[in-house]
Amino acid sequence: MSSIDKQVKEIPHKPGVYQMKNNKGKIIYVGKAKDLKKRVSSYFLANRDLKTSMLVKHIVHIEYIITTNEYEALILENNLIKRWNPKYNISLKDGKTFPVIRITNEDYPRVFRTRRVIKDGSTYFGPFADVGKLDIYLELIDKLFPLRKCKGKLKMRYSPCLYYHIGKCQAPCAGKISKEEYQKQVDQVKAFLSGKSSDLLRRLQEEMKRASMDLAFEKAAEVRDTIVAIQSVNTQQQVEDFTLTHRDYAACIMNDQICSISLFQMIEGKLIGREMFRAETSSNEGEALNSFIMQFYTDSDTVPRELYVSHDVDKELLQNYFTNELDKQVKIHTPKQGKHHKIIRMAQENARQDVTRRKRGMKNIEGLKELKVVLGLEHLPKRIEGFDIAQLSGKYPVASLISFYDGVPDKKQYRRFHLKTLDGAIDDYEAIREAVARRYTRVINEELEQPNLILIDGGKGQVNAAREILESLGLYHIPVIGLAKEFEEIHRHDEDEPIRLPEGNEALRVLQAVRDETHRFATSLNKKKREQDSKFSLLESIPGIGPVRSKKIMQEFGSLDAIRDAELTLIAKRCAVTIELAGEIRSVVTMRLES
Numbered sequence: 001m002s003s004i005d006k007q008v009k010e011i012p013h014k015p016g017v018y019q020m021k022n023n024k025g026k027i028i029y030v031g032k033a034k035d036l037k038k039r040v041s042s043y044f045l046a047n048r049d050l051k052t053s054m055l056v057k058h059i060v061h062i063e064y065i066i067t068t069n070e071y072e073a074l075i076l077e078n079n080l081i082k083r084w085n086p087k088y089n090i091s092l093k094d095g096k097t098f099p100v101i102r103i104t105n106e107d108y109p110r111v112f113r114t115r116r117v118i119k120d121g122s123t124y125f126g127p128f129a130d131v132g133k134l135d136i137y138l139e140l141i142d143k144l145f146p147l148r149k150c151k152g153k154l155k156m157r158y159s160p161c162l163y164y165h166i167g168k169c170q171a172p173c174a175g176k177i178s179k180e181e182y183q184k185q186v187d188q189v190k191a192f193l194s195g196k197s198s199d200l201l202r203r204l205q206e207e208m209k210r211a212s213m214d215l216a217f218e219k220a221a222e223v224r225d226t227i228v229a230i231q232s233v234n235t236q237q238q239v240e241d242f243t244l245t246h247r248d249y250a251a252c253i254m255n256d257q258i259c260s261i262s263l264f265q266m267i268e269g270k271l272i273g274r275e276m277f278r279a280e281t282s283s284n285e286g287e288a289l290n291s292f293i294m295q296f297y298t299d300s301d302t303v304p305r306e307l308y309v310s311h312d313v314d315k316e317l318l319q320n321y322f323t324n325e326l327d328k329q330v331k332i333h334t335p336k337q338g339k340h341h342k343i344i345r346m347a348q349e350n351a352r353q354d355v356t357r358r359k360r361g362m363k364n365i366e367g368l369k370e371l372k373v374v375l376g377l378e379h380l381p382k383r384i385e386g387f388d389i390a391q392l393s394g395k396y397p398v399a400s401l402i403s404f405y406d407g408v409p410d411k412k413q414y415r416r417f418h419l420k421t422l423d424g425a426i427d428d429y430e431a432i433r434e435a436v437a438r439r440y441t442r443v444i445n446e447e448l449e450q451p452n453l454i455l456i457d458g459g460k461g462q463v464n465a466a467r468e469i470l471e472s473l474g475l476y477h478i479p480v481i482g483l484a485k486e487f488e489e490i491h492r493h494d495e496d497e498p499i500r501l502p503e504g505n506e507a508l509r510v511l512q513a514v515r516d517e518t519h520r521f522a523t524s525l526n527k528k529k530r531e532q533d534s535k536f537s538l539l540e541s542i543p544g545i546g547p548v549r550s551k552k553i554m555q556e557f558g559s560l561d562a563i564r565d566a567e568l569t570l571i572a573k574r575c576a577v578t579i580e581l582a583g584e585i586r587s588v589v590t591m592r593l594e595s
Contacts, residue, residue, distance in 0.1 A: 364407025399435035
């Protein structure tokens with residue numbers, strides 16, 4: 001009888017938690033059971049699946065802790081997983097890695113984005129997997145509600161700052177607004193972020209009508225644009241059923257050990273958040289969801305009244321946990337039909353696509369392993385961030401940041417930087433310095449994930465420019481390399497001789513994929529800006545049309561084709577110009593499009 005068989009034989013038929021260890025004495029899996037002996041024995045059956053077999057071959061020692069009941073085992077299991085972070089358990093990053101909107105707990109609250117959740121009574125909205133949507137919310141809040149912008153504790157002033165004079169703040173620091181009136185504005189912001197925008201839209205529509213009656217067409221158009229933006233945000237909520245409860249939908253998909261859990265969050269009948277959580281685990285779908293629910297909601301500020309899941313979980317135990325430990329009443333369902341089942345299927349499809357992408361990306365792991373050896377890296381470069389600069393004769397300078405995870409693009413992490421320091425000069429080194437400084441200053445300030453490797457599209461000079469900024473920020477540990485396209489040479493800051501890898505080498509393929517994607521991403525925005533500038537230049541060639549008005553015209557119509565096809569009265573009204581000038585605008589645009 002083997003050592004493991006002897007250990008299993010000694011385990012009692014009692015509730016508790018078991019811990020599986022490898023040959024180094026490290027805990028690699030933690031589980032709970034109503035009957036420890038039956039549960040642990042099931043791992044060693046002849047017909048076990050592939051992921052269980054992969055776990056079993058690493059097990060050298062099994063320890064167990066007997067509990068009074070299964071509920072105690074549930075809590076103990078969760079605590080041990082958090083403490084030891086076992087390799088084959090599900091261990092998920094919570095929503096704090098995504099940005100949220102924070103409304104501070106102060107007499108005169110501030111509203112801003114952050115990735116840090118501080119439990120000081122502040123109100124948080126999010127997390128937002130779609131950062132673009134978060135930015136739209138903040139832009140609208142800044143436009144509609146003149147709340148204070150100053151950081152930290154409010155300091156009283158004799159006279160208000162510039163924000164007050166340009167209508168962006170109501171100057172509570174100078175006593176220009178009472179605490180009660182200010183709080184009304186904050187309450188409106190909270191209502192807006194909660195999806196209750198009907199009163200706000202009604203107020204804006206009345207304001208637009210008054211402006212039109214007063215012939216203030218530019219003001220009316222500005223208010224109309226705000227209404228359209230709010231409606232656009234609202235229509236992005238594609239799943240509605242007009243109920244007032246907070247419900248979450250969690251769906252799990254697994255392929256071997258790869259696990260993805262898609263979480264849909266709904267408040268007031270609207271889908272307000274979609275997040276994806278990833279892990280590699282030897283659990284089954286039900287166990288994975290059980291662990292996810294414990295981990296996610298224990299640290300979450302928002303707990304749903306109803307939770308719908310794709311697979312059977314320990315409903316009674318989890319509901320008791322919510323009641324006893326979190327003081328929340330949560331009903332857990334596994335829908336088999338109806339509207340909730342449809343939403344769960346939608347969440348499952350999101351998780352399934354994520355698993356497929358991850359499975360496909362695992363093919364690139366061998367290239368990453370080879371790259372680690374070639375570059376002499378301490379860690380596998382799972383997260384690679386790449387930079388490239390695009391410009392045309394010093395005009396429209398743009399830096400692109402792209403991110404690869406496990407050798408495949410992670411497009412949610414892509415960023416673009418409109419470079420500000422070049423001032424018309426053609427200086428790739430200075431452009432790299434600015435882009436790297438802006439990116440990693442933010443990484444430090446917001447405590448974001450740091451890459452294992454940075455790739456610059458260029459040679460030794462560009463690498464040294466990036467290295468200089470990283471060292472000034474104290475990020476000495478992040479390696480930087482350059483990939484020069486002419487000979488596909490890999491440049492390092494601390495080596496004079498570049499590395500040349502044979503064509504078709506898997507490590508080189510990974511670097512080329514990152515470099516080519518940075519170039520594509522940078523040049524696409526550069527091209528868009530050139531096309532946009534060309535349209536502005538055309539309009540500005542018309543007497544009476546300057547930079548401000550040309551921009552306004554393009555905002556109103558969106559394209560030259562729309563201007564050509566519009567009625568003259570509509571052009572005149574929307575652009576606040578005379579009929580004669582509207583005719584000139586349409587004539588010039590038509591000539592350009594037909595030439």
